[in-house]
Amino acid sequence: MNEKKLLIALAGNANVGKSVIFNYLTGLHQHIGNWPGKTVERAEGTLRFRGYTIDIVDLPGIYSLSTYSLEELVSRKYIAVERPDMVINVVDASVLERNLFFTLQLMELETPMVIALNQMDIAKGKGIQIDTVTLETVLGVPVMPTVAVKGIGIDKLLEKAIEAVEKGPVKKPPQVMYGEEVEKRVGVLVGKMKGVQLVYPPRYVAIKLLEGDEEIEQEIGRIAPEVVSVAEKLAGEIESLHGHGCSTVITSERYEAAGCIARAAQKLVPPIKPTSAERLHDLTTHKVTGYAILIFSLLAVFYSIFTFGDFTSGLLSGWLYGFEPFFTGVFGTGIVGTLVWGGIVEGLIAGITIVLPYIVPFYIILYFLENSGYLSRIAFLMDNVMHKMGLHGKAFIPMMLGFGCNVPACLGCRIMETRREKLLAAFVTTLVPCAACTVIILGLVGRFLGAQWALAIYLFDLVIIFALGRLAFKVVPGESTALIMEMHDYRWPHTETILKQTWFRVAEFIKIAFPLIIVGSFVLKLAEVSGVLENIAAVLSPVTVVWLGLPAITGVTLIFGVLRKELSLVMLGALLGTTNFALVLSPVQMVVFTLVAMLYIPCIATIAALIKDFGWKKSLFITVFEIAFAVLVGGIAFRLLTLLT
Amino acid sequence: MKKENSEKREVALTALKKGETGTVSSIKAGPGKGRIFEKRLMDMGLTPGTKVSVVKSAPFHGPIEIRVRSSRLALGRGMAERIFVEKETE
Numbered sequence: 001m002n003e004k005k006l007l008i009a010l011a012g013n014a015n016v017g018k019s020v021i022f023n024y025l026t027g028l029h030q031h032i033g034n035w036p037g038k039t040v041e042r043a044e045g046t047l048r049f050r051g052y053t054i055d056i057v058d059l060p061g062i063y064s065l066s067t068y069s070l071e072e073l074v075s076r077k078y079i080a081v082e083r084p085d086m087v088i089n090v091v092d093a094s095v096l097e098r099n100l101f102f103t104l105q106l107m108e109l110e111t112p113m114v115i116a117l118n119q120m121d122i123a124k125g126k127g128i129q130i131d132t133v134t135l136e137t138v139l140g141v142p143v144m145p146t147v148a149v150k151g152i153g154i155d156k157l158l159e160k161a162i163e164a165v166e167k168g169p170v171k172k173p174p175q176v177m178y179g180e181e182v183e184k185r186v187g188v189l190v191g192k193m194k195g196v197q198l199v200y201p202p203r204y205v206a207i208k209l210l211e212g213d214e215e216i217e218q219e220i221g222r223i224a225p226e227v228v229s230v231a232e233k234l235a236g237e238i239e240s241l242h243g244h245g246c247s248t249v250i251t252s253e254r255y256e257a258a259g260c261i262a263r264a265a266q267k268l269v270p271p272i273k274p275t276s277a278e279r280l281h282d283l284t285t286h287k288v289t290g291y292a293i294l295i296f297s298l299l300a301v302f303y304s305i306f307t308f309g310d311f312t313s314g315l316l317s318g319w320l321y322g323f324e325p326f327f328t329g330v331f332g333t334g335i336v337g338t339l340v341w342g343g344i345v346e347g348l349i350a351g352i353t354i355v356l357p358y359i360v361p362f363y364i365i366l367y368f369l370e371n372s373g374y375l376s377r378i379a380f381l382m383d384n385v386m387h388k389m390g391l392h393g394k395a396f397i398p399m400m401l402g403f404g405c406n407v408p409a410c411l412g413c414r415i416m417e418t419r420r421e422k423l424l425a426a427f428v429t430t431l432v433p434c435a436a437c438t439v440i441i442l443g444l445v446g447r448f449l450g451a452q453w454a455l456a457i458y459l460f461d462l463v464i465i466f467a468l469g470r471l472a473f474k475v476v477p478g479e480s481t482a483l484i485m486e487m488h489d490y491r492w493p494h495t496e497t498i499l500k501q502t503w504f505r506v507a508e509f510i511k512i513a514f515p516l517i518i519v520g521s522f523v524l525k526l527a528e529v530s531g532v533l534e535n536i537a538a539v540l541s542p543v544t545v546v547w548l549g550l551p552a553i554t555g556v557t558l559i560f561g562v563l564r565k566e567l568s569l570v571m572l573g574a575l576l577g578t579t580n581f582a583l584v585l586s587p588v589q590m591v592v593f594t595l596v597a598m599l600y601i602p603c604i605a606t607i608a609a610l611i612k613d614f615g616w617k618k619s620l621f622i623t624v625f626e627i628a629f630a631v632l633v634g635g636i637a638f639r640l641l642t643l644l645t
Numbered sequence: 646m647k648k649e650n651s652e653k654r655e656v657a658l659t660a661l662k663k664g665e666t667g668t669v670s671s672i673k674a675g676p677g678k679g680r681i682f683e684k685r686l687m688d689m690g691l692t693p694g695t696k697v698s699v700v701k702s703a704p705f706h707g708p709i710e711i712r713v714r715s716s717r718l719a720l721g722r723g724m725a726e727r728i729f730v731e732k733e734t735e
Contacts (some may be wrong), residue, residue, distance in 0.1 A: 064688035068681045096715040100688055212680075244671075244693055247684060252692035259714070281717075287704040380719045384707035392721055393708065483708050483722030484685055488716075 006054045007082070008161060011106060012090035013074060013099055015373070015488045016063030017118040019043075021090060021147040022058040023500045025158065034613070035074050040073075041414055051159055053250055057084065063098070063486075065105045067215040069417050080200050086161045087113040087381035093123035093130055093145070094489065096266055098259035103139070104176045111200040112169060114142040114161045116154075121147045122489060125267040125277075135265040140174045149494040175203065176257045181241050185210060185234040189558045196224045202574050210235045211247040235240045241626050254645065277490040284377045294381055302403060305361050306435065310356035318351045328472075339525055347521025350564055351514045354405070358435055363502040373492035376485055383483050389466065390473025391416070392483035395425040399465075402432030406606040409434075409507055410613065411636075420478040423614055427622055428469040430602040430610070433461055436565035437598045443569055445594050448582050457594060464599070464633070487593060512612060520563045520604050543631060547591055549638040551576070551584070561597055562604050568597050588641045600630035658697065658728040659709065659718075666698040667730030674727055682724065690714040691728060 012018050023030075026045025028380040035042045041143035043058040059078060060071035064263045079087060084328055089106055091099040106113055117132060136143045142160045146153035177183060189206035198205055200216070208232035221228045235246035242249045283289050327345060329338035369375050375397055375450040383393030394415055406429060415426040433441065446454035473480065527533050533556045537544075540555030548554075553575045554568075561568030572593075581590065602610065610619035655670050670690050674683040681690065690713050700710040700717070708719045720728075 066684055066688060068688075095714075097714045098716050101690065147674075150651055190659055245683075248687060248693065251684075251687040252694065255690055255692050255695070255714070285701065285703070285710065363659060375721070380703060380708055380710065383719070383721055384705050387723075389702070395718070411675045422732065482682065482722065482724035484689055484721070486689070487717045487719055 004052045006052050006086070006162070006165060006237065007057070007084045008054055008086045008088060009057045009059055009079065009084040010090060011079070011102075012061065013063055013092060013095075014100055014486065015149040016061070016090045016092040017146075017502070018058060018061060018090045020494050020497045021088070021116060021118070021146070021154060021157075022056060023497045024148060024151060024154050025054075026211065028055055028182045028503070030182075030500075030502070030526065031503060032508060040070050040074050048335065050162060052162065054158075060125055061100060065102070065109070066211075067213060070419070073215065076109070076207050079106070079109055083111075085112065085165050087111045088157065088161055089113050089141075090116045090118050090148075092488070093117050093120050094126050094128060095486075096123075096128070096484075097255075097259050097262040100261055101255055103141075104254055104258055107141070107175060108204045108207060109138070110204065112164060114144065114157065116140070116148075116157050117143055117145045119491075120145045120152075121150075121558055124490060125271070125275055126489075127271045129267040130265075131265050138174075138261050138264060148579070149491075149497075158563050171241045176254055178207075178250060178253045181238055181425060182210070182253065186236065188234065189231055190225050190529070192230055193220075195222065196220075196227070204251070206231070210238065213249050214244075245340060254373070275489075280490050281377070281487070284374065285380055290377070294378060297369075298400065305365070305404060305436070309357040309435065313353045316356060317349060317353045320352065335529055337531055339522065342528075343517055343522035343525035346525075347518035347563075348514070350521065350567070351510070351517045354436075354564070355506060355509060355550060359405060359408065360502060362505055363408065365460060365507045366401065366408075367501045368493055370510040371491075372499060373488055373490045376487045379485060380487065387480075389469035390423070390480040391421060391425055391428070391430065391469070392481060392484065394483065395421070395428070398425055398429050399432055402429040402434060403438075403500050404435055404604070406430055406434045407434065407513060407609045408505065410602075410606055410609040411508070414613070417481050418478070420476060421481060423618065424469070426610060427472050428465055430606060430622060430626065431465045431599065432469060433598050434565070434603075436603070438532055439566035440594055440597050443566075444581060444585075444590050447589055449587055453591070457591070457598070459486055461594075461598060468629075489574045500612055509605075512608045516604045517563060524560060524563065545640075547631065547635045548596065549642070550589055550593055550596075552592060558597065558600065562601055565597060565603055567614050588638060588645060591641060595637055596630045596634040597629075599633060600627050602626065612636055649719060654732055655729050656732055658699070658711070658725045658730050659702075659722060661699045661730065661732065663699055663701055665732065667697060667732045669728060670731050671694050671696045671729050671731060672727060686724070686728065689718060690716070697730060 008016050010022055022043060022045065024139050025047055027047070030043060030045065032041060032043045034040065040060055045056050047054050047056065057078070058076045062069070062072045062075055065072055065076045067076065089103050091103060103115065117130065123130060132143045132145055142164055144153055144157040144160050146157055148154060178186070186203060186206045189209060190202045193202050193205065205216060205220060209220065209228065212235060217228050238246040238249055284293050308420060324341060327341045328337050331340045378400070379393035379396060381393070382396035386393050386395045397415065398409045398412040401413040409429045409432065410426045413422045413429060416422045416425050430473070441454050441457055447458055527536070536559065537552045537555040541552045544550045544555040546554050554572065557568045557571040557575060560571045573581070576584045580583060585593065607619055607623055610622060656667070658667070661667055670693060672683045672686055672691070674680065695713060697711050697713045700712055702709045706720050706722050709725050711718050711720060
């Protein structure tokens, strides 16, 4: 007997527990990438169950199947074109009406589906009781209640899904029936499309045409332009009948249907006391306590990551450097030995000593905050500030990540809605001083000039971020999107999901960053061994010495900083022969060096992350711009500070 | 969904105070991009005739928090200013 294969897609709103179910089902057999050519993430995994090999695709969390965001477009295309054997629609039982609005749209696509009625525990806590039998009958779709974070109901869910596949497409699930005015015209359009080859079901196309969906209009316009013009006329008729746009009428009626079903299936016994989640929400979004908690949590997070990272990083590198005698023993101390150890192995060590101590705890905390619901509160509080840069509150999240490491931060810009915003957010993020920059700021300026100077540099950087962010927002064409975000109830996150998400992120980081770090380190070592570095220092001296007023050797160390920013300081110590920088650098030089190192280039791993999501051209532009900008700022600072002192 | 009661005042959602409720009457968005934004609001459940209540406003003209269809939404202020509601009278 040959292997039986199945393709199942998970679809649903954001934050309904889709990823928990996905992680539960697929375990560590996952692959996370991007949808071809899109800055939208695609998570896939496989599992074996009852003799089937099942591929599971986790579609992005969305609220509608319109084409107004890349996520929605990707999901719709996937369901219509790839035709998965089964769609598992994950529904948040505690916000049934909004979730059913999406379910009804899936049904319009006439895809085989089962519903996972998730977060039954939270619904119960809110006094919502749902009669699954009623829901099943009304929708004509199998419904399985689940509590994904506790693993309750998921195996049964999968059984139901397979059962439904095995039964095959029986009768069509009942559709949303719109008002008479709409239904009549849908009928007319469906009639017009007889004989036209369509990817989507005809009724779906008819509804979308009436809604004025541009994607569908274009697609149908190519094969049957007359249908589009008839649809426009019919939509106009509905508009004049109702006094609202046709799209508004259809959306309203669809929500009405969702509301009806929700009311029929659920009983509400609201609890008298506000729940603790409710109280926590009030505290964390309050105009005083909200900001206080935000500042405190951010400081606590960064302090603990830095302390833990610093300690572990030292421990690890001490241990890893212990292998040096072994390598020199095997490869000798000649050119080969130097290249192998100083180029390849040290590059690897550099990578390992950032990933494990900093990135791992960073992701764990990040996912804890995200899955619990706190990140959306942060976005709520910071929306106003981000708005000044043409971005909305959600963009604060990648920026915040940037203080830890720019690489995950740039990848995190995928949460923004449009391509323009993803790019703007990524640009701003690359200017945020990451942990490595902090090492330079604290290790040079903080240590030799005092904490107030270090703080001044941070503040100066924030001003620059703000100014450049604003500039970019004015220069890059397009309008900004306002914040529309659901703030779901707080909940205790699922530990296993957090650990798995962390694991896959770290793997992604290693895949993107490690090859470049190692190759870069090798090339630099080669340059050093062949004596090219001195020449480079000489070539750069008009910039470093004349314009920035720094020692010529900084030209070399700044190049090392491309690999890992703090290397520029470490190398400076090595090349100047002392780590007591007060002996070799003047205070002005320290400030200028720190400013340049902080701003001049995203490190090589960050550039790789940018390329992955935005392509060569834009990444190159950002890189060149930031180098030029840093040199400009450094030179001005040198002159101003010299005047002042 | 036509206006029957002319006594009811149509105000921007941002004019509602904390704890007040209104019924969505229209979304005033321009053409082009405005349509996208209108559609997004509709998809989040802010269709004409829907009840919304304002839970709180973030300070310094920040976003507002509303309750709609038993869920909790955060809306950027610029967006909320273009949603018009009929204020419920006591």
